[in-house]
Amino acid sequence: MTEQTTDAIYKTDSLIAEDIDAYLETHQHKSMLRFITCGSVDDGKSTLIGRLLYDSKMIFEDQLEALSNDSKKVGTQGQDIDFALLVDGLAAEREQGITIDVAYRFFNTEKRKFIVADCPGHEQYTRNMVTGASSADLAVVMIDARKGVLVQTRRHSYLCHLIGIKNIVLAVNKMDLVDYSQDVFDQIVADYAAFAEEIGIESFTAMPISGFKGDNITTAPSANTPWYDGPSLVEHLESVEVLADVAVDKPFRMPVQWVNRPNLDFRGFSGLIATGSIKPGDAVRALPSGKTSTVKSIVTFDGELDEAVAGQSVTITLNDEIDCSRGDVLCVADNPPETADQFEATLVWLNDEDMHVGRGYWLKLGTQTVSATVQQPKYRVDVNTMDELAAKTLSLNDIGVAEVYSDKPLVFEAYEQNRTLGGFILIDKITNATVAAGMLNFSLRRSQNVHWQATDITREHHANMKNQTPRVLWFTGLSGSGKSTIANEVEKKLSLMNRHTFLLDGDNVRHGLNKDLGFTEADRIENIRRVGEVARLMTDAGLIVLTAFISPFRAERQMVRSMLEDAEFIEIFVDTPLEVAEERDVKGLYKKARSGELKNFTGIDSPYEPPLNPEITVNTVEMTPEEAADHIIKQILPLK
Known part of the structure; x- marks a missing residue:
């Protein structure tokens, strides 16, 4: 090899290295746009994303070969490729030809990098769509040109607006199946514009496309739509403002x-x-x-x-x-966000089980986690008519507005101003399932006007005066299990030991404090919440509090536990089989429940969730009330 040849090779390698460095430098500093595709079932969302990946050269040769083979298996003939298969990764998705989970894909062009989320169109998977939209800068709302604006088109558009996506692209897809008719396109755009104005979408960009044929996807205008003079989808995606820049x-x-x-x-x-x-x-x-x-x-x-x-x-x-x-x-320092513990919020309910008014949920907002309760909704929204309808609760996929109370102040800003400090999720404390996505609208004025008043005599001082450690002995069990009888026996024994106690009985409390509550699930939750608050105040006074309540739901017992200091809540399960409790039926309640005279009765037509890990269990079949009381006293000693 000559010296000139060697020099030429070195220069060539150097130039290639410089080109690679320049390429990497250019791509490293590209802006990133996150967007979603959404809309109704079979509007072509997955096909569109597959087309974007294909046209942006993001598919390797082996992937392309596998895609071609898979396309033949699902019925695509000739040279045509089923681009949806690039995105629909789950076996169930390929079998049914639908999108179930949110699929995230990455691609880039010369001007920008993109992360796109393909959101499912079925109403059943609305929760997945909300997940995909939560971090998006732009939404491509897909419409099948043959079908026009559908219910799910409205639902997804409304959710995008709620979540704060300002950039909306109305992609009228499958124009090849309506002979690229301008009249069809114009009518769909007019219908959507009327709906968009109704829900507050100020502007959107409409374009006729064919994800399958590639019309107006990467280059514009398509020869098939000479009447359209707007940008292609990719050209528009490359030019819109990114949320991070704002x-x-x-x-x-x-x-x-x-x-x-x-x-x-x-x-x-x-x-x-x-x-x-x-x-x-x-x-x-x-x-x-x-x-x-x-x-x-x-x-x-x-x-x-x-x-x-x-x-x-x-x-x-x-x-x-x-x-x-x-x-x-x-x-x-000179422009801080607000702090508050009571808010109005918009909720999207994501759980199969209905929302329980007054039940404690974990609320996660940014890095903050607090316990929170949701009050009865002010209204829920009918996405078809945009009417605000009265509601006692929220069910799967419902969108509603309600007040939310947290047990500690949250640092927040209205979601419209700051997604990070305004968007939250609710988590079931028992199952750890995410049950709702929420957007804080504003703090309630009363949360700013009511402040905690510090006092000089502390709860420790109250307890020391009584020479005891405050506790809550929480008796739970079926009606007729013997809770009140055993709690009464325990209090008598504690009294002989010169302990300062107070017994809160379920029936007695409903004569006064909870006189306004019935026996629906929501009322039962509120009943226990109030009792928990009273018990907490009594422990602040240094008392040993005994409560005898059916308290059928684990979540509410856990809520009361979370109100108290560590080790102060002692759950006592009065374990009595239903048939035994029903045989006793001292008050005749089971007989009425069986005959249908008494609705929502625990054990008959309303569930009882027994404790999973109670501190103390007593079996009233094997023990007399006095024996059960002696067993409990031994377990809670020492009292100081």
Whole structure:
């Protein structure tokens, strides 16, 4: 090999390396657009995404060969490819020709990178659609040109509007099946425009496409639609504003995910910046404590930054040692968000089981987790007519507005202003299932006007005066199990031991405090919530509280437990078989329930959920009330 040849090879390699570096540099700094495809069943959402992947050269040769083979298996003939198979990954999706789960796919063009979520069209999977839309900058609402605007088109459009997606593309698909008729397109756009105005969508971009044939997808205009002079779908996607770019112009907000303390010389607060920007020297405030400091440094894996902006994950160190932990929010000092514990919120119910008014759920907002209850909805929305209908609860896929109360103040902003600090989920405390997605609208005025009044005599002082540790002995069991009788025996024995007690009995409480409540599931939940609050106040007074309530639901017993200090709640399961309780039937209630005179009676037409891990269990078939009381006293000793 000559010296000239060697030099030429080196120069060529150098140029290739430079080209690769330039390519990587260009792609590294491209903006990212997240968008979803949504709409009704079989509108062509998966096919469209498959076409985008194919046209953007994001399919390898072996994938293309497998796709061609799969297309033949599902009936596609000739050279045509079923692009939907690129996205429908589940076996059930391929078998049924539908989308079930949210499928995320990545592709890029010369101008921008994209993450697209293919959302299912069936109403049954609306919860999956909400998941996909929650982080999207844009929504492509698909409409089958043969069918026009359908119920699910309305539902998904309304959800996109609720979730705060400002960029809406109305993609009238399958134009090839209506001979690319402009009249058909114009009528669909007119119908959708009337609906969009009704729900508050201010603008949208309409385009005629064919995901299968490729019309107006990557290049425009298609020869088949000479009457359309707008951009292609990809051209539009490359030019719209990205949510992260808008977020930079807002005040600085960063939910703290983790306190980073690898050694005694370093203490930083790690998180993803939700909005705004931050520099060393900027004054910041930690909420909810309200403590202030200034930024010392902004640390990342690649080194310290002179400035960090929305969308970046960083660790911030401060010049002062202030109390700040996971769930707190760092914000600009002179323009902080609100804190409150009562809100109006819009809810999308995602669970098969109806919402339980007054039941405690876990509420997760950003990095904050609190216990919260939902009140009876003010109304639910009929997505077909946009009417606000009266509702006692919310069922699967219902959209409604209700008040939400949390047990601790939340740092928040209205969802319209800040998705991170305004969007939340509700989680069932027993099953850990996500039951709802919510958007905070505003705090209730009364939450700002009512403040906790500090007192000098503490609960510890009250307890010391009585020489005892406060406790709640929570007796639960079927009607007729013997709860009240055993609780009465326990209180008598505690009285002989000079203990300060109070017995809250289910029947007695309904003569006064809970006189307004019936026996529906919602009323039972509220009944226990009120009793729990009273029991908590009594433990603050240093008392040993005994309660005798059926309290049929585990969630409400857990709610009361969470109100109290650690180890203060003692669950006592009075274990009596239904047939034994029914034989006793001292009050004649089972007889009435069996005859249909008494509705919602526990054990007959209303469920009882026995404790899974009670602190104490007594079996009234094997024990007399006095023996059961002696057993309980032994278990709770010592009392100080």
